[in-house]
Every structure is written in structure tokens, then in C-alpha cells.
Amino acid sequence: xxxxxxxxxxxxxxxxxxxxxxxxxxxxxxxxxxxxxxxxxxxxxxxxxxxxxxxxxxxxxxxxxxxxxxxxxxxxxxxxxxxxxxxxxxxxxxxxxxxxxxxxxxxxxxxxxxxxxxxxxxxxxxxxxxxxxxxxxxxxxxxxxxxxxxxxxxxxxxxxxxxxxxxxxxxxxxxxxxxxxxxxxxxxxxxxxxxxxxxxxxxxxxxxxxxxxxxxxxxxxxxxxxxxxxxxxxxxxxxxxxxxxxxxxxxxxxxxxxxxxxxxxxxxxxxxxxxxxxxxxxxxxxxxxxxxxxxxxxxxxxxxxxxxxxxxxxxxxxxxxxxxxxxxxxxxxxxxxxxxxxxxxxxxxxxxxxxxxxxxxxxxxxxxxxxxxxxxxxxxxxxxxxxxxxxxxxxxxxxxxxxxxxxxxxxxxxxxxxxxxxxxxxxxxxxxxxxxxxxxxxxxxxxxxxxxxxxxxxxxxxxxxxxxxxxxxxxxxxxxxxxxxxxxxxxxxxxxxxxxxxxxxxxxxxxxxxxxxxxxxxxxxxxxxxxxxxxxxxxxxxxxxxxxxxxxxxxxxxxxxxxxxxxxxxxxxxxxxxxxxxxxxxxxxxxxxxxxxxxxxxxxxxxxxxxxxxxxxxxxxxxxxxxxxxxxxxxxxxxxxxxxx
Numbered sequence: 001x002x003x004x005x006x007x008x009x010x011x012x013x014x015x016x017x018x019x020x021x022x023x024x025x026x027x028x029x030x031x032x033x034x035x036x037x038x039x040x041x042x043x044x045x046x047x048x049x050x051x052x053x054x055x056x057x058x059x060x061x062x063x064x065x066x067x068x069x070x071x072x073x074x075x076x077x078x079x080x081x082x083x084x085x086x087x088x089x090x091x092x093x094x095x096x097x098x099x100x101x102x103x104x105x106x107x108x109x110x111x112x113x114x115x116x117x118x119x120x121x122x123x124x125x126x127x128x129x130x131x132x133x134x135x136x137x138x139x140x141x142x143x144x145x146x147x148x149x150x151x152x153x154x155x156x157x158x159x160x161x162x163x164x165x166x167x168x169x170x171x172x173x174x175x176x177x178x179x180x181x182x183x184x185x186x187x188x189x190x191x192x193x194x195x196x197x198x199x200x201x202x203x204x205x206x207x208x209x210x211x212x213x214x215x216x217x218x219x220x221x222x223x224x225x226x227x228x229x230x231x232x233x234x235x236x237x238x239x240x241x242x243x244x245x246x247x248x249x250x251x252x253x254x255x256x257x258x259x260x261x262x263x264x265x266x267x268x269x270x271x272x273x274x275x276x277x278x279x280x281x282x283x284x285x286x287x288x289x290x291x292x293x294x295x296x297x298x299x300x301x302x303x304x305x306x307x308x309x310x311x312x313x314x315x316x317x318x319x320x321x322x323x324x325x326x327x328x329x330x331x332x333x334x335x336x337x338x339x340x341x342x343x344x345x346x347x348x349x350x351x352x353x354x355x356x357x358x359x360x361x362x363x364x365x366x367x368x369x370x371x372x373x374x375x376x377x378x379x380x381x382x383x384x385x386x387x388x389x390x391x392x393x394x395x396x397x398x399x400x401x402x403x404x405x406x407x408x409x410x411x412x413x414x415x416x417x418x419x420x421x422x423x424x425x426x427x428x429x430x431x432x433x434x435x436x437x438x439x440x441x442x443x444x445x446x447x448x449x450x451x452x453x454x455x456x457x458x459x460x461x462x463x464x465x466x467x468x469x470x471x472x473x474x475x476x477x478x479x480x481x482x483x484x485x486x487x488x489x490x491x492x493x494x495x496x497x498x499x500x501x502x503x504x505x506x507x508x509x510x511x512x513x514x515x516x517x518x519x520x521x522x523x524x525x526x527x528x529x530x531x532x533x534x535x536x537x538x539x540x541x542x543x544x545x546x547x548x549x550x551x552x553x554x555x556x557x558x559x560x561x562x563x564x565x566x567x568x569x570x571x572x573x574x575x576x577x578x579x580x581x582x583x584x585x586x587x588x589x590x591x592x593x594x595x596x597x598x599x600x601x602x603x604x605x606x607x608x609x610x611x612x613x614x615x616x617x618x619x620x621x622x623x624x625x626x627x628x629x630x631x632x633x634x635x636x637x638x639x640x641x642x643x644x645x
Contacts, residue, residue: 006085008032009052017081023049023056024076024246027087028266033095033246035409038253040077044410047076048093054085065483091498092412095245123587124229125347126190126199126295128207129156133183144174148201152187166198169343177201188294190345191587192330199294200343209292211235213279213340214584216359216577217300217308218242219251219383220407221416221545222274223577226282229294232585236282239416239545241409243270244307249404250383251303255313268310272337279339293340296333297347299580301357301384302326305348309336316354321604326351326597347590349583350597355399360386361593361600362579367541367572370395370596374538377523379561380575381406381449381544385519388600389526389537395600396530400522402515406449407545411508412484413446416545420445420497422490423549425454429462432478434490439549443497447490447504450549452512455490455504457554460621464488467620469509484508516560517618523562524618525611529603534562543575556632559622563629 002019006026015030024047027034038044045063051072059078076093131151134140142150149164178185181203188199188210210230216223223239244267247257258264275296283290298308302323306313309331311324328348333340349358360380363369369376371392378388385402388395408414408421415421420442426435436451438444447455459465464472471486473479478489485506493501527533542550542561552569555561561569572578583590605611622629 004054004081004084006030006054006081006087009086009088011089019082020080022077023051023074023079023081023085023087026081027076027089028246032089033243034076034089035093035095036077036246036248038077038248040247040257041253042075042078044249045075046093046410048073048090049076049079050074050088050090051079052086052088054081055083056080056085057082091500095241095243121586121588122232124210124212124585125297125583125587125590126188126210126212126229126345127156128186128188128210128230128294130186130205130207131155131184133178133185135183144178145171148174148178148187148198152189152198156189163195164198165192165195170198170201174201177203188343190295190330191347191590192345197345199345200341206292209289211283211288211293212295212297212584213275213282213293214577214580215275215278215296215298215300216362216574216580217271217275217298217304218359218407218545218576219254219301219304220245220249220404220409222271222278223545223574224275224278224282225577225581226279226286226288227581227584229585234581235286235288238278238282239418240274240278241416243274245404245409246270249410250401251301251313252317252401254307255303255317258307258313264307264310264312267307268337271304271308276339290339291341293344295345295347295584296338296340297349297580297584299349299358299362299576299583301359301386302351302354303357304359305351305357308348321354323351323354326353326357327594347584349580349590349593352397352597352600353602355384356386356397356600356602358593358597359576360388360397361597362577362583363541363543363572363575364388364395364579364596364600365582365589365593366575366579367543367570369539369541370592370599372539375532375536376539376541377527377537378541378543378575379519379523381519381542381560383407383409385515385522387519387522387526389530389532390600395596396526396603397600398522398526398603398605400518400605402518403511405508405511405515406452408446408448410511411447411452412505413490413502414452414508415446415448417448417450417549421448422446422451422502423448423454424551425451425458425490427455427458427462427464432462432464432474432476434478436490444491444495444502445497446502448549449545450551450554452504452508453554453558453560454551455488456509456512456621457551457557459488460557465509465621467622469506469513469621471506471509512558513619513621516558517615520559520561520618520623521611521614522605524614525605525608526603528610529608534564537564538568540564540569541575542569542571543573545574553632556629557622559618559620559629563622563632 035046186206226235327350333346351357385400487505491502
């Protein structure tokens with residue numbers, strides 16, 4: 001097969017590929033990540049590239065304009081290689097994987113409250129204990145392994161597991177190691193499927209060095225934390241786009257891609273690379289030896305867990321929608337390809353169904369919903385919106401495909417909640433002046449989910465757009481016509497980090513409208529199915545990757561959240577990551593996670609006749625039934641503390 005070289009700019013990366021391979025596939029193989037929300041079907045138009053030199057063949061499509069075609073712009077997913085190429089990937093087509101970003105300081109403070117719930121007794125899933133064993137003698141001549149077991153039993157108080165076990169590799173080295181260490185050793189113990197496993201035995205006292213990572217494996221974003229398992233302290237928090245986004249923006253497109261030749265392996269490799277990058281960065285920043293990282297705990301939706309483990313997710317999307325597993329046994333992290341101590345463990349929080357996974361279980365733990373005496377509702381706003389209704393008496397869940405818009409993907413100027421993201425916005429009525437604040441006060445680079453919610457709420461409040469999401473024409477510099485309908489400029493290029501305007505357009509608004517409709521209609525149908533209305537729900541826990549920035553009034557104004565007393569709305573941040581952290585640091589919490597997953601019922605919205613009717617009714621701002629959103633407060637954000645005016 002004939003082969004050709006492709007060089008990608010501005011990365012200056014080069015790869016040799018076979019003839020007829022798509023530019024998108026070549027870019028992925030080269031480590032250049034191009035936005036492809038539709039998974040390479042040629043319909044989203046996100047993968048525009050410029051062929052500067054060389055011969056290509058492109059399939060016909062209705063996405064590119066005549067002017068773009070004249071400028072040699074192509075869709076990377078529909079364009080095949082027929083010669084040596086030079087390809088430029090513009091900024092708007094790129095996925096930002098270069099370096100994980102630190103969360104804000106306020107989120108870091110919240111992250112340290114890992115065990116503020118007194119019910120969660122501190123008992124990490126992996127412990128290190130220092131032992132000084134008595135040397136054997138003619139009178140005390142039990143075997144080395146029995147001596148080790150007795151030493152552990154004498155010192156390790158509070159171990160809840162039923163019995164000790166270890167592997168052959170540890171036993172083979174035990175005799176020589178004990179004697180070389182003069183019987184002074186450190187034993188690493190970990191919970192593994194109902195038993196206590198001796199993970200490793202080390203000479204001397206290394207008990208002060210015991211670290212672990214917890215991860216929220218999101219469809220769009222992966223968040224991770226480095227934990228000191230001795231002190232409960234969070235040493236660092238990072239977030240990055242999930243590199244799987246190069247293969248599609250939602251779980252369905254990724255499940256389909258997994259059926260391609262080597263597709264499953266590529267998806268598995270993408271998530272592992274994202275995690276390993278965070279692990280490397282955090283251990284370097286904290287000057288930690290990778291061998292002292294003894295475990296990883298992950299929470300994520302069911303598809304993400306399958307892809308993390310390299311398990312075929314095909315049957316998740318085929319009737320009767322049955323996953324390979326919901327309860328993942330404790331494994332070696334190395335079995336999944338995660339690069340920590342070679343004998344370190346991998347824990348995964350259990351899920352409920354094909355579309356309600358361990359991230360939802362983690363959210364219930366974090367919110368404490370399963371201990372609430374009053375009827376409560378958990379809404380996790382993400383690419384896959386999960387909702388749980390219940391109390392200490394019962395739990396029922398459902399899922400809605402919201403898409404990645406609120407996580408900064410699928411919208412022109414969207415980005416995750418990191419430095420430079422516009423996160424709070426106020427628009428002045430007199431001259432349309434936009435006052436905004438960015439995360440960490442950095443120069444604006446884009447807009448995160450909370451910023452988009454504020455912008456739409458303000459545009460509604462000031463009647464800049466109608467209830468269908470159409471921007472009203474105005475003779476003002478902030479209003480203009482664009483490729484995707486009318487645009488409104490949030491920040492002009494002289495204000496931004498990139499030197500380009502930051503805008504919202506009608507296509508963005510349409511994406512955000514569909515996302516909010518999916519969430520709101522799922523909440524409505526679930527409550528109605530259980531014969532409850534919003535007035536009977538005492539607490540609404542709102543979770544999602546918004547950091548501490550979500551303006552609740554804005555979320556209600558656009559119809560994302562129900563119009564109830566604000567005192568009943570409680571924002572809890574990234575509940576998946578918080579729940580994962582709690583489960584890592586408390587054996588009681590991981591047992592509770594298993595009980596929650598067994599107990600929780602699942603409502604399949606696709607089988608509910610009124611779900612589509614409810615969804616269609618929610619495709620307006622805030623809703624077609626305005627009685628549900630009567631008497632909205634016109635705060636104009638005057639009470640917010642963002643410093644935006």
C-alpha cells in the first residue's frame with residue numbers, strides 16, 4: 001500500500017500514513033486532536049482544516065461554503081490522503097489537551113472537605129503500616145508468611161475486611177526481604193473484593209508515603225485529584241478535556257466508533273493518556289515518587305467505565321440495553337494500563353444501568369441524598385444528565401442526553417471551567433455594555449457553562465433575543481450577522497487573550513436550548529412518574545462542572561432548573577469527584593456506594609410516552625408553559641459578588 005507523509009501545523013508534527021486514510025484519522029495517530037463532535041460522520045462541521053500543500057480527495061458535503069472550498073478548507077473526517085500533505089489545524093478546530101488546568105482556589109478549598117459528613121469514618125481503601133517483627137528462633141519457628149500475618153493483625157487496628165491474602169510474587173521474595181530488612185518492614189494493605197490484600201512489602205519505614213488518585217471520568221471532561229491517604233489532604237486538582245472527544249462528543253458516537261477496527265483500543269488509549277498526563281503533572285508538582293501511588297479510584301458513566309477498562313460497550317445501546325457489568329471488581333491498575341505502582345489497585349464505583357453509572361452513585365454519596373428524610377432531587381448537569389429522586393426510603397434515577405454544551409464543547413467559544421473562562425456576565429440595558437468576570441481573573445479565552453447560562457439569562461431579561469433563541473437585530477457593534485446566524489459579541493478582540501472576538505451565536509443558543517430542555521423535561525417526567533410535583537420536593541441538589549460560579553437565578557430564568565424557592569436549591573459542584581474522594585477515604589462510603597447501586601431503580605425515559613412532549617414544550621426560554629416560571633426575579637445580577645458591575 002502506497003504511503004504519504006503529512007505534516008500538521010502549528011504543531012509541527014509529522015506522520016506517514018497509507019493512501020486513502022482520512023486526515024482526521026492521521027491527526028489522531030499523530031497526537032493532533034481535532035474537534036469531531038459527530039464522530040467523523042461529516043455533519044457537525046467542527047473538523048475544518050486547511051490543506052496548504054498536497055493532493056486530497058474530499059467527499060461532497062453541505063457544511064462548507066463555496067468561499068471556504070476556494071480557500072482549500074476541508075472537513076478532516078471526509079478528506080482522504082492522496083499525496084504528501086501540509087495541513088493547518090485552526091484554533092477553532094482544535095481540542096485543548098495541551099496541559100491540564102488547575103481548578104480555582106475556592107474549589108480547592110471545597111475539595112479538602114472530604115469527610116465533613118460525620119457518618120463517613122476515615123478508613124482509606126489502601127493503608128501502609130510499619131512493622132517490627134520478631135526474628136524467628138528454634139522456639140518461635142512459624143513460617144515467614146504466618147509471622148507477617150500475625151504482625152499485621154497485632155498492629156492494624158480498624159481493618160474491616162474478612163481475611164488476609166497476598167500473591168505469589170510477594171511470597172517468593174518474602175524470605176530474603178525480611179532478613180535483609182532485619183525484620184523491619186512496611187506493608188501496604190488494600191481492600192480487594194471483600195478481603196484485605198497485602199499489595200506489597202517494602203524494607204524499612206515508608207509508611208509516611210502513601211498516595212492515591214481519584215478521578216471523575218466524564219464524557220467531555222476528566223477531573224482528577226491527588227490525595228495523601230495518610231492525612232486526607234487533597235494535594236492537587238486538575239481537569240482536562242477527555243481525549244475521546246476526538247472520536248465523538250457523546251457516548252453513542254463513541255460506542256459506534258468502538259465497533260470500528262481498533263476503535264475500542266483507540267478509545268481506551270485516549271482516556272488512559274488523559275489520566276496518565278494528570279498523574280504525571282501532579283506527582284511532578286508535588287515531588288512524589290510514582291511508586292508511592294498505591295491506588296486509583298474512578299467514577300464515571302457506564303460507557304466511560306467500559307472504555308476505561310477496554311470492555312466492548314456495544315450492547316449498552318442495543319435492546320435490551322444491558323452493559324457487560326455495573327459492579328467492577330477491584331483490579332490492578334496496570335491491567336487497565338494506568339501508570340502507577342505496578343502492584344497498585346484500581347477501584348471503580350458501581351453503576352445502576354446502561355445510562356446511570358458510578359458518577360451518579362458518587363453524586364448520591366456526596367449529596368447525602370440517601371440519608372435525607374425529606375424528598376430530594378439530585379440533578380447532575382453534564383453531557384449525560386443524570387437525575388435521582390428519593391430519600392432515605394427509596395431512590396429512582398433516569399438519564400437524559402444533554403450534550404456537551406454546558407461543558408464548553410459544541411459551542412463556538414466554549415471552554416471548560418479553567419483560567420480565562422468567562423464565568424459570570426451582566427449586560428447593561430442602556431448601551432449593551434457587557435460586564436464579565438473570568439476564572440482566576442485572567443484575560444478572557446472563552447466561555448464556560450455558567451457564563452453561557454448567565455449570557456442567555458441576560459439576553460432574555462433585556463429582550464435581546466426572543467423565547468425561541470433568535471437574536472433580535474440591533475444597530476450596535478455587538479450585533480452582527482455570522483455564518484451560523486446572528487451573533488452577539490461578549491468580548492471584543494482587544495480584550496481577549498487570543499486577539500479574536502468572543503461571541504455567542506444562534507447555533508450556540510440552539511445547542512444550549514436543547515441541552516436545558518433535555519434536563520428540565522427529564523426532571524419533570526421523573527417527578528410526575530412518581531406522583532410528585534416540585535412543591536413536594538424539599539431539596540434540589542445541583543451538580544456539574546460549573547465550579548462555584550453558577551448563578552441559580554440565571555439557571556431558573558432560562559428554564560434549566562425548576563422555578564422553586566431558592567432556599568431549596570443547593571449547588572454541590574462536581575459531586576462525582578467529591579463522592580469518589582469520599583469513597584477512597586472511607587471504607588464505609590464504598591460499602592454505601594454498593595448499597596446505593598443495588599437499591600436504586602432506573603426509569604428508561606425512552607419508554608415514557610410523555611417525555612418527548614415534555615421535551616418539545618421545554619424547547620423555549622424558559623418554557624412554553626410560562627405559568628411554571630411566573631414571577632421570575634429581575635435581579636439583573638445586582639446581588640452577585642463577581643465584581644462585574
